[in-house]
Amino acid sequence: MANATDRLNRPLGVLRLSLTARCNLACPYCLPDGVEPPGLLTATQRLQVVAAAVALGAHSLRLTGGEPLLHSGLEELIAAVQPLRAQSKEGPGLRQIALTSNGTLLSAKRARALRAAGLDRITLSLDGTTGAAVAGMAGLADASAGERTLAAVLAAIEHARAAGFDPAVGALKLNAVVQRGRNHDQLLPLAALCRERGLELRLIEYMDVGNRNGWSRAAVLSAAEMVEQLGAIWPLEPLGRDNHGTASRWSYRDGRGSIAVVASVSQPFCGDCNRLRVTADGIAYTCLFASPDSGTDLRPWLKTDSDPIELEQALAGLWKHRNDRYSEERQQGARGDRNHAEMAYLGG
Template sequence: MTAVSAVVDQRMRPLGVLRLSLTARCNLACPYCCPDLEDPPDLLSLEQQLRLIRVACRLGIHTLRLTGGEPLLSARLLPLLQAIAAARATPGDPLQGLQQVALTTNGVLLSDQRARDLRQAGLDRITVSLDAVDGVVVARMAGLRHASAGEALLGKVLSGLSSARSAGFDPTAGDLKLNAVIQQGVNEDQLLPLADLARDQGVELRLIEFMDVGNRNQWRPDQVLPAAQMLTRIRARWPLQAVGRPTGGTAQRWRYVDGGGYLGVIASISEPFCGDCNRLRVTADGQAFRCLFASVGIDLKPALHCEHELQRRIGDLWSHRDDRYSDERQRITDSMPHAEMAYLGG
């Protein structure tokens, strides 16, 4: 099949990023995510995943992010990465247009060997999630019962960061980043400690507003600490210089004036970026979601037997896309159902 131009939606937003979930399972129980204990039936096979990625590349994606649940729980992760790497190295393969393959993980299973395996298999970037540096708060944010478990988890995540760096994921090149979801009244006191940790580790910290994704996390507007307030608190200790948000990106980036690296803020509640959103999310069982806040997905499995049919189906669903949920949040009813975060993959 010949290459085609990037497909655009009703608001002229091109398809650019595919977020592919490998599993809905997780080894933590973060309350804002509320993961499932089991995977949905009919997980995509390795062959189906590759076919999906290849077709998405023909339609314009330049970035693939592998998510979960916790993707390191998936036995298909390494074989998938190896197959992607082989395709990226094959002249004429659509995957040659893939500029970046990234992974989001909680870091618990990111051992020295696992990090080396991921790098050797062709993974370009890792983002590790950590919402606190105090054992009590770490435990609370991860759904653990005791502070000692929180301290142990913190140790594993820090060890995972070290393993990733040793394996060749260079923070200064953007290969290794840290994500933190901030909830007002829950872990907002961890803002400065998290920034301090990230600066010490030499990794970019991305602060994320608590989002109304799913129906289990009991989201309320008063639990959102707006990005502007986060920045005010950070800036009071370390002066910042604005870098901006790239087209299609999620994070407004800032540079520490003292040379301490970079900071990102993802403000999908207070400063929505629907206008240039270029992300297609596909769940581990092949449901396509055009928006993180969507109610239902579009089943791709009936088309996965044929690349031509799959390309037509994805092109059609994207070209008819017209959503901008975050822009319209204030006038959408609170009762509107959403797919769960762990199922969607963030």
């Protein structure tokens, strides 16, 4: 089947597949339920979804949650999708398999297993450099719990590096959500930590995803402010934003690495967004800011007797009618209040 494009001529390029809605943290900007929705997809059904998306042009698979390391079949799924990398008549195939994780469960053994299964890239998350800051951003009881979590994530970085996820080629990065009034004082320490460890720091504006996080525009520390603060200490050179990318990148003039900033609030990138999201229970969403009732249930096309082409046709039809541009409309003042599907459910 030919590559799919939507009503704004945006191609399907990335499938973000959530493996679980559960998480072992309770970050205030996400606030997961801690329980699974009913009717989770089986391993076979997940593979069918990935194959259909690749047939329509998806070249990147991002495995998410909740916390995907809670999913016991993670390595098996990564190994099972490897044949989709092959060149085919329909398109170039799968080029990258990535994982987004909070890192607290990434042992040395698990990192090696993920690499052996065929994972290309890991992005870990850390929103502070002190026990108190980590506790506040991870929903933990106290600074002692924050210190333990911080230590676990720092260890996970080294486990991933040792397993072959090389930050020098972009195979290991660190995400940080920065929220004014909560952890904005961690911006410079996080950048210093990443400079020391040779990691690209991906700074994410506080977003109005879901309905639980009490989002306020006043709490958004904009990309421009973050770049200005960092550049005042370590001068930066702009590298731009890749086509269909989520982040604008900057390099340090002293050669000590780079940063990236995801500015979906202050500088929306809806115009070339190429991401399809599928939840752990098989609901497809075409926007991170989608309303809960706007998803398409893929399970009718995932029955044991279903023809794979029917799933491809369903996804192609969904993408063909896509016209989402929520962040641009929000910036233009064209969006009023509305319910959003929850971040942990959508996979971020």
